[in-house]
Amino acid sequence: MLDGGELLLLRKQVALQFKWQRGFSFCVSLAFVALYFTTNIYPAPITIFLMSAGALFMVLFVVWLLTDQGSWLRRYKSLQLDLSSGIVHRFQSSESGPALEVLPRSEVVFSSSGKLPRKWRRVIISEVAKTPPIASIATEWLLPVEGIAGKFFSGKRNLSVAERDEIRRWAGQVLDQRRRYAFTYVCWAAVVYWLSRGSSLDLFYAALAVTGYAAMRIYSEIRLYYDLRRDADDGIVVINCRAKVEDGSLKPVGSASEFLPAARLKWTEGGFAAKWRKLL
Numbered sequence: 001m002l003d004g005g006e007l008l009l010l011r012k013q014v015a016l017q018f019k020w021q022r023g024f025s026f027c028v029s030l031a032f033v034a035l036y037f038t039t040n041i042y043p044a045p046i047t048i049f050l051m052s053a054g055a056l057f058m059v060l061f062v063v064w065l066l067t068d069q070g071s072w073l074r075r076y077k078s079l080q081l082d083l084s085s086g087i088v089h090r091f092q093s094s095e096s097g098p099a100l101e102v103l104p105r106s107e108v109v110f111s112s113s114g115k116l117p118r119k120w121r122r123v124i125i126s127e128v129a130k131t132p133p134i135a136s137i138a139t140e141w142l143l144p145v146e147g148i149a150g151k152f153f154s155g156k157r158n159l160s161v162a163e164r165d166e167i168r169r170w171a172g173q174v175l176d177q178r179r180r181y182a183f184t185y186v187c188w189a190a191v192v193y194w195l196s197r198g199s200s201l202d203l204f205y206a207a208l209a210v211t212g213y214a215a216m217r218i219y220s221e222i223r224l225y226y227d228l229r230r231d232a233d234d235g236i237v238v239i240n241c242r243a244k245v246e247d248g249s250l251k252p253v254g255s256a257s258e259f260l261p262a263a264r265l266k267w268t269e270g271g272f273a274a275k276w277r278k279l280l
Contacts, residue, residue: 002086002110010110014079017120021072025065032058075120078106089125127169128273129162136271139256142241153241153252163267164232166277167260171228174221227263237267 002010032054065073082088082103088110092099098113102123109121134157142153159167189211231237241256255270266274 002088006110007083007086009116010079011083013116014076014083018072018076025072028061029058075106075108075122079103079108081105082108124278126278127166128277129160129166131268131271131273132160132163134158135258135268138239139241142239142252142256144243144250151243151245151250153239153243153250153256155239156236157239157258159232159235159237163237164235167228167232170277171225171232174225174228178218178221178225224263228260230262231260234262236261 065071082105085105087104088101089104090099090101100112100123101110102108102125103110104125107122107125109117109123111117138155138157142155145152145154237258238261239256239258242253243250244253245251257269258267259265260267265276267277268274
């Protein structure tokens with residue numbers, strides 16, 4: 001729990017940081033208004049481009065403020081909840097090692113090794129499923145396989161209930177990111193339609209190219225969502241271990257790694273969770 005002095009210090013830091021951030025947001029809005037009143041001095045194609053880019057920037061800025069967990073507005077609300085609860089999470093590898101204190105709702109570093117950070121630093125507190133004991137047993141029963149990538153040992157094992165729940169959480173995170181920016185995509189589609197009705201075909205083709213690129217990114221992420229759901233439903237992970245020929249026999253090289261077959265993502269490496277799982 002934070003004591004009275006620490007809570008008072010945190011309140012002062014919150015007020016100071018967000019006073020500057022509100023000023024920055026006001027300057028951005030003022031710059032957009034100034035852009036609107038100065039576009040009459042430019043030719044029509046440049047005016048259309050500046051207004052389209054400025055409108056898209058403002059839309060992205062507002063969506064980021066309202067939806068992103070690390071935005072100023074969302075962080076301000078979560079910091080207020082941390083101030084109300086007065087709870088801080090302490091992470092320490094050993095009793096004598098350096099300690100990291102994190103506010104749980106905002107995920108903002110309160111202190112590092114007893115010192116307050118000069119700037120807000122957000123850390124991701126992730127919940128990773130523990131690798132079940134059967135994983136180490138399964139690595140002892142791998143079969144030699146020779147493929148395009150060379151010779152290696154391969155096998156399979158069943159995912160635990162906790163691991164399958166973690167995959168579903170990650171799939172939900174991928175889908176939430178697309179839903180979060182759905183309003184932005186609709187606005188951009190409106191801009192493209194507006195440009196298609198004008199006389200500036202160059203700007204329309206450029207906008208259409210950006211739209212195609214965004215559509216490909218959206219498709220890949222939506223496909224990743226369904227692949228992760230499939231892996232969670234199947235409950236199977238593939239185990240691979242590199243091998244080499246030594247003394248006339250095939251022997252493993254290094255530690256085994258596990259992969260999700262549908263999503264084609266590394267699940268564990270040497271019995272430990274893959275790095276991307278710690279970013280959830």
